[in-house]
Amino acid sequence: MEDTRIRNFFVILILALLVGGLIKGMVIERQPIVIEDNQGRLEEETGAEQLNEQAQIAVHVNGAVNQPGVYYFQRGERVLDAVERAQPKPEADVNKLQMARRLTDGETINVPLIGDELLGNVDVDTASASQTGRISINQADQKQLESLPGIGPAYAQRIMEYRSANGGFTSIGDLKKISGIGEKTFEGLKDLIVL
Numbered sequence: 643m644e645d646t647r648i649r650n651f652f653v654i655l656i657l658a659l660l661v662g663g664l665i666k667g668m669v670i671e672r673q674p675i676v677i678e679d680n681q682g683r684l685e686e687e688t689g690a691e692q693l694n695e696q697a698q699i700a701v702h703v704n705g706a707v708n709q710p711g712v713y714y715f716q717r718g719e720r721v722l723d724a725v726e727r728a729q730p731k732p733e734a735d736v737n738k739l740q741m742a743r744r745l746t747d748g749e750t751i752n753v754p755l756i757g758d759e760l761l762g763n764v765d766v767d768t769a770s771a772s773q774t775g776r777i778s779i780n781q782a783d784q785k786q787l788e789s790l791p792g793i794g795p796a797y798a799q800r801i802m803e804y805r806s807a808n809g810g811f812t813s814i815g816d817l818k819k820i821s822g823i824g825e826k827t828f829e830g831l832k833d834l835i836v837l
Contacts, residue, residue, distance in 0.1 A: 699747035699809065703727070706734035706753045717809030719745050725753060746780045746810040746837070776836045779817060780810040790834055792827050811837055 697717050704710040707728035715723060722741040730736055735756040777786050779801060787798035800820045804811070811817065814835055818828050 699745060701745050701747075702750040704750065704752060706731045706755045715745055721745060721751060724751050728753070731755075743781075744806065744809055747812060748837075776834055778837060779814065779835050780805060780837050791830055793831070797822060813837070 698714045699717055700712050700714055701724050702712050703724050707725070707730050709728050711728070713724060713727050720741065721739055721743050724745060725734075725736055725739065725741070730753055733755050734753050736753065738754050739751070777790060779787075784795070784798045784802065787793050787801055788795060793801070797820065800822070801817070804816075804820055814832060814837060815828070817823055817831065817835070818825065823831075
């Protein structure tokens with residue numbers, strides 16, 4: 643009988659330690675890891691963010707900022723986040739930027755000085771779009787999207803909703819993910835659009 647009591651005591655003790663360890667693991671928060679690069683930019687990552695590198699996008703911020711360079715963001719972050727991270731100079735005219743616009747991978751944000759003409763937020767595809775007359779599916783408004791053949795108000799709205807939900811298109815082929823835009827419609831659009 644005493645052997646049974648001792649064995650039950652150890653079983654209860656082991657179970658209590660296991661349950662305590664599980665509770666402790668659920669309660670403890672992951673502390674952010676702060677990384678400072680050689681130009682003084684700070685990035686915070688948690689273990690979950692480190693595993694989710696595919697959700698990161700790269701954005702080049704230059705112009706009237708104290709820390710120009712390439713920064714990494716999670717999809718869905720805004721121009722405001724990029725400009726703040728690059729530390730705008732006092733003479734920066736951030737009111738000329740679309741601060742609430744979502745960032746897209748590979749873009750460049752040129753922060754103008756007060757009195758300068760806006761160079762705009764440019765990526766390679768957008769720069770070529772202005773020269774070739776193509777429409778950027780990541781930046782076009784409803785009216786611009788509707789100017790494309792086969793794209794009416796409903797499709798234009800779906801394209802803009804997809805951009806908002808996914809942080810933008812990563813390839814022009816992603817346009818086929820829009821309900822109702824199949825291979826045939828895409829073939830008619832692919833030479834008229836850029837990211």
